Amino acid sequence: MEAVVASAPGKVLLTGGYLILERPNAGLVLSTNARFFAIVKPLYQPLKPDSWAWGWTDVKLTSPQLGRESIYKLSLKNLSLDYVSSGDSRNPFVEQAVQYCVAAARATVDKKNKDSLEKLLLHGFDITILGSNDFYSYRNQIEARGLPLTPDALAALPPFASITFNDEGSNVKNCKPEVAKTGLGSSAAMTTAVVAALLHYLGVVDLSSMRKDHQHEKHTADLDLVHVIAQTAHCIAQGKVGSGFDVSSAVYGSQRYVRFSPEVISSAQVAVTGTPLQEVVPQILKGKWDHDRTKFSLPPLMTLLLGEPGTGGSSTPSMVGAVKKWQKSDPQKSLETWKKLSEANLSLEMQLNTLSKLAEEHWEEYKNLINSCSILKSEKWTQQVTTPNQEIIVKALLGARDAMLGIRYHMHQMGEAAGVPIEPESQTKLLDATMRMEGVLLAGVPGAGGFDAVFAVTLGDAGSHVSNSWSSFNVLALLVREDPQGVSLENADPRTKAITSSISSVNIE
Secondary structure (H helix, E strand, O other), X not given: OOOEEEEEEEEEEEEOOOHHXXXXXXXXXXXXXXXXXXXXXXXXXXXXXXHHHOOEEEEEEEEXXXXXXXEEEEEOOOOOEEEOOOOOOOOHHHHHHHXXXXXXXXXXXXXXXXHHHHHHHHOOEEEEEEEOHHHEOOHHHHHHOOOOOOHHHHHOOOOOOOOOEOOOOOXXXXXXXXXXXXXXXXXXXHHHHHHHHHHHHOOOOOOOOEEOOEEOOOOHHHHHHHHHHHHHHHHHHHOOOOOOHHHHHHHHOOEEEEOOOHHHHHHHHHHOOOOOHHHHHHHHHHOOOOOEEEEOOOOOOEEEEEEEOOOOOOOHHHHHHHHHHHHXXXXXXXXXXXXXXXXXXXXXXXXXXXXXXXXXXXXXXXXXXXXXXXXXXXXXXXXXXXXXXXXXHHHHHHHHHHHHHHXXXXXXXXXXXXXXXOOOHHHHHHHXXXXXXXXXXXXXOOOOOOOOOEEEEEEOOOHHHHHHHHHHOOOEEOOOOEOOOOOEEEOOOHHHOOOOHHHHOOOOO
């Protein structure tokens, strides 16, 4: 039995913050080159002679970046998972993933393979999880070393560097300090990678055509199964049914997403109170998963940039809670704001799709215009037009900018009304300055907003100039870029590869 290595990407929600929580509102979500990896292999090789009599099997979970190892016992009867390590370094996301994957394997296995599945379970699971550096904040370490806040300083870190905690002074052994993160959806990417690796390892799905080097559209049904199990495990681990866009993009990659009806997971929520998982999983697999996703990615010659302002993260759940409270207290005004925000989101989506289409139909004209505009501020873009087609392209570029300003305006209004900093003043100054830079198409706060991060979409090679300008605003430009690919089967342990996703996208002088 060979090790299975799967990976899943982190995300950036360009549009649809808050609205995406309610059907039928859509959000545009980009998957990134920041990936979470899960390595699954047998814990015992060969089997112990008395293993046939066991009523349980062992699960070992290692997280090298956190310096943690956890041991669990998995009951082969009811699939409950008991934590048997000392200390408390439980990982609810991986725990739920293991239980739901084994239940899915038992629910879908045919009679002739039943024995080999049970034998595989007796070997136990040895699971290792690794997240790209991009998921975590290394800002404090860079500042502590007296290095400049530039992507080069990030690129110099070793891959899968050890992770620092927000709460420096505490004793890590006995408490759970918060890990400083960059907001790319690490729990969703981690859950998806573990689910994909386990389901492939257990023979429930075959993801071998989902390797980075040769991807097919073939295995949609297998991906759908990974999606359903990852989505369910993630919701149960979180203790709430979120919109699910982060898991969906971790499975399928960049997309336009409309959420599923939360009721589809209600049987899993009942399982928490004691219904056996073996009964619940078939219901979830047969459930009416009514989410909607359409292919979407940035138009050609456009780059996604992310920056970390370093003003301390904001807590998404509490901001979402405040917005929901405002909706209840002022239904009319909130409905009006949501309608305008929805229209602005739709307008941005239409302009970006138009640009992708124009790039396809008039490549040379598109390319020349984007390259000319990439070194100029937006007010000079119209002067670069030399053909009628280029006039249409510039109109779409400026239309996208206007739509983004509309989105920011309504998000800001919503934050003011709900009393939460969706686009705080410090972010407004930074985003306004970014929008004025040469070659910048868009700038905004991703997802639910707050202080966590900012994004920009730049034209041509303008990205490096924006990164440098950001450091003068005390913003660290991250190495994250859009990568439209979702879950993937890897050929090897990522630690054996000399070049990681982060480093390969940056030229180190």
